[in-house]
Amino acid sequence: MIKVTLKDGSVKQVESGKTVFEVAKEISEGLARMATCASVDGKTVDLRYVLDKDCSLEIHTFESSLEGKKAYWHTTSHIMAQAIKRINPKAKLAIGPAIDEGFYYDFDVEKNFTDEDKEKIEAEMKKIIKEDLPIEKFTLPRDEAIKFMKEKDEPYKVELIEDLPEGEEISFYKQGEFTDLCAGPHLMSTGKVKAVKILSSSGAYWRGDEKNKMLQRIYAISFPKASQVEEHLAKLEEARERDHRKIGKDLELFMTHKLVGSGLPMYLPNGATVRRLLERYIQDKEIELGYSHVYTPSLANSELYKVSRTLGSLQRRYVPCNANG
Ligand SMILES: [Zn+2]
Incomplete structure (x- = not known):
């Protein structure tokens, strides 16, 4: 015992x-x-x-922790990869991790996924869930793992295994006809997943490097209850409505131009008014509370951001507190 x-x-x-x-x-x-x-x-x-x-x-x-959710989502990512392989056996698998809200999987396919493709994939995923395939784990020595993935014609997986240290045991997870290189953890069967929803797709370079091939990434999410999918979609819609890029445009607060640089906003009259009102309010408040004003440059030596001591001593000298001095 x-x-x-x-x-x-x-x-x-x-x-x-x-x-x-x-x-x-x-x-x-x-x-x-x-x-x-x-x-x-x-x-x-x-x-x-x-x-x-x-x-x-x-x-x-699923409800108790992010780890719990991630295992659930990761299993759903394998279900998505299996669905894609059933629909398009020529698709090559790259990586498919769980993220903080759902998961994605990158595929090497000949053309971008259309909305129609995504509907088909989602329908096939639901079929795989219904089949309730047991998920089994097995390991192979590195050399055999490479051979196995070469036989399956999965060059990205071969590359991933080749990056692992010599002598390492490589783990795989198998569900029905589908096997994926994976460290896990995974649910016990595909039927454990209940509600799935494909959210979006975009291009993504293999290993995030623009010198590499552009793959197609599909983002999706899954939940134990169908109502949670609806809630999640409503939350995403709300976030879209509140996105500063949308509000900034709708209210004519700011604009950007490639001549200035991407991500560098220029305040339009409406935005400038909001900014000025906020600045005046903050400055009046600070003076009222006994702070003295200084101006630091908008840009500074990057070293400044790596040390806290310099900033701390600057603060002590030039930004005295009101009460205890
Ligand atoms: Zn995996």
Whole structure:
């Protein structure tokens, strides 16, 4: 038996050799159903991870943590890649990580994805979810992993494995006919994912380098409940409405021009009025509170931003506080 310390501090006696999923089941069927991954001694692991010594264990669900969400989203990214391979077997897979809000996957395909393509992909993803394919993990020695991905004609995966150190064990996840190079963690089956939504697509260079080939990236998200998709879409729409680029244009606050430089705004009369009112308010407030004014240059030596001591001493000398001097 081993001692497993749970998140609430309680200690559970567990037979050595059980997986995280089995331990979750012992705690409660509900938890096992909701579990997406876990942290063992602070390290994110799969539900398939075998516990063989005393450790701390935190089981993540979609709702409980970002790690929990990311395992869910990462599994959905594999479902998307599988859907694309079914629709277009010639598509080459690059990378498909979970991000803070959903996930993306980069594909090398002959042409950009159209709205019609995206509808087809989403429909195929829903089919894969319905098939509830078990997700299995296996590892291969580096050389065999490279051979395996060469046989599958996945040059980007080959390149990724070649970058890993010699002698490393390479892990893969398999669901039905689809296998992806992946460190995990992943859900136990594709049916664990409920509601999916493809959000957008754009070009993206392989490894973010403009000298490399332009790939096609699809952003998407998934949730345990369909209503959460609707909520997320409403939130995105609201963010779009509040985007400074949209407001700036609609209210004629500022403009940019390539002659000045991208991202460098020029204030139009409306924006200049807002800025002036804010500046006057702030300056009056500061004088009222006993601050003395100084002006620092808009641009400074980059070293200035790397040290806090210089700034600290400047502040002490020239920006005295009102109360305690
Ligand atoms: Zn993966």
